[in-house]
Amino acid sequence: MGIGGIASTHPTRMHTPSLMATEDHFESCTPTTNPPTDMSVGIELVPGQVQNEEIMEIIERANEGLRVYPPELCEDGVSGCYFLKDAYGNPAGIFKPQDEEPFSLNCPKDQEGELKHGVLAGEAAVREVAAYLLDHRHFAGVPATVMVRCTHSAFHSAEERATNTEHSALKSKVGSFQAFVHHDSKSCDWGASMFPIKEVHKIGVLDIRIFNIDRHSGNLLVNQVDGEFTLTPIDHGYSLPNTLDEAWFEWLNWPQAKAKFDDETKVYIANLNVDDDVHMLQKLNIAPEYVKTLKITTMLLKKGIYADLTLFEMGSMMSRTRIEEPSELEQLCTIANEQVPQDCNYVDSESLFFENLSSLIDDAIKRKCK
Numbered sequence: 001m002g003i004g005g006i007a008s009t010h011p012t013r014m015h016t017p018s019l020m021a022t023e024d025h026f027e028s029c030t031p032t033t034n035p036p037t038d039m040s041v042g043i044e045l046v047p048g049q050v051q052n053e054e055i056m057e058i059i060e061r062a063n064e065g066l067r068v069y070p071p072e073l074c075e076d077g078v079s080g081c082y083f084l085k086d087a088y089g090n091p092a093g094i095f096k097p098q099d100e101e102p103f104s105l106n107c108p109k110d111q112e113g114e115l116k117h118g119v120l121a122g123e124a125a126v127r128e129v130a131a132y133l134l135d136h137r138h139f140a141g142v143p144a145t146v147m148v149r150c151t152h153s154a155f156h157s158a159e160e161r162a163t164n165t166e167h168s169a170l171k172s173k174v175g176s177f178q179a180f181v182h183h184d185s186k187s188c189d190w191g192a193s194m195f196p197i198k199e200v201h202k203i204g205v206l207d208i209r210i211f212n213i214d215r216h217s218g219n220l221l222v223n224q225v226d227g228e229f230t231l232t233p234i235d236h237g238y239s240l241p242n243t244l245d246e247a248w249f250e251w252l253n254w255p256q257a258k259a260k261f262d263d264e265t266k267v268y269i270a271n272l273n274v275d276d277d278v279h280m281l282q283k284l285n286i287a288p289e290y291v292k293t294l295k296i297t298t299m300l301l302k303k304g305i306y307a308d309l310t311l312f313e314m315g316s317m318m319s320r321t322r323i324e325e326p327s328e329l330e331q332l333c334t335i336a337n338e339q340v341p342q343d344c345n346y347v348d349s350e351s352l353f354f355e356n357l358s359s360l361i362d363d364a365i366k367r368k369c370k
């Protein structure tokens, strides 16, 4: 079911072509180049994105590297995820083509089970970019991420595999490209109590905002600097779902989640401007049913922080304790939706939904703070 039970008017599992990250995606911004007509090995920014210096420099390094080193498929993970190297053979960035995402046509990894709820195959790349852009002031430290087109024969093709001609033809693919972050380990390699409270809180705040359904311990890179642990969040393709039933927050039962937020984090959250964030997601052509999730989570986060709730309390409201039982947030959304008159148009029904949800969340928080 969709958020707040609006599935009947907005089918949740229906494919949303506008979300596919083609060049059209960014057409509201200034175009810079057209798709390649003569395919040649290389990587370029998909037109229309804000050109950030850090990532342009990495793209340049990856372009130099591609002349010598083919993209290298990462064995970890569930999607086609390639390390692009620089001219010295060092990893520069990670390219994840849309058509190699889990359950997409050309995914090179064995597919087990089914796609998570509330997202569709081929939609992960734009979510990776969205998570980076939502991470204002690099608060959580999402590595720089943009949408690129990359051309090489090394990429996977189901057709080539079927005809035993793998890696023969040049393939030009669109996907997310993220700065490579050197790391010592992943969070699964350590006891969680090793991580500083602030590091866990920054990840939790991000995950709540984007309603992450894939924050498992392999998606947190770890570094140790002078004995202090730092965490870098990666892999945000499974975020902003249009259903709220699959939150996955590895940190939920970490002790740091029960510690109070510090003032800096509170101010950061208080200053988040949801209207600006919504506008940014709309510019990425992310469909309204996914944008609505960000509006819900931001409302919960702001109210929760104001009431001095902990990460654990907010994360628990968003998580199912038993698989078949809706979370507290799901239940509040359902009630908020039921309170909207049936004959409302979409715009009115959405604003009434949020008015209802606002008082329902207030009441739920009051009950907790008693």
Ligand SMILES: Nc1ncnc2c1ncn2[C@@H]1O[C@H](COP(=O)(O)OP(=O)(O)O)[C@@H](O)[C@H]1O
Pocket (backbone or CB within 6 Å): 074, 076, 077, 078, 079, 080, 081, 094, 143, 178, 179, 180, 181, 182, 218, 219, 234, 235, 236, 237
């Ligand atoms: N920005 C990054 N810096 C360094 N390594 C990365 C980065 N992003 C991904 N990786 C490596 O690639 C692996 C797979 O990437 P991930 O984004 O988790 O893809 P999947 O969706 O397949 O799980 C990660 O487990 C990690 O080892």
Ligand SMILES: [Mg+2]
Pocket (backbone or CB within 6 Å): 077, 078, 218, 219, 235
């Ligand atoms: Mg992963």
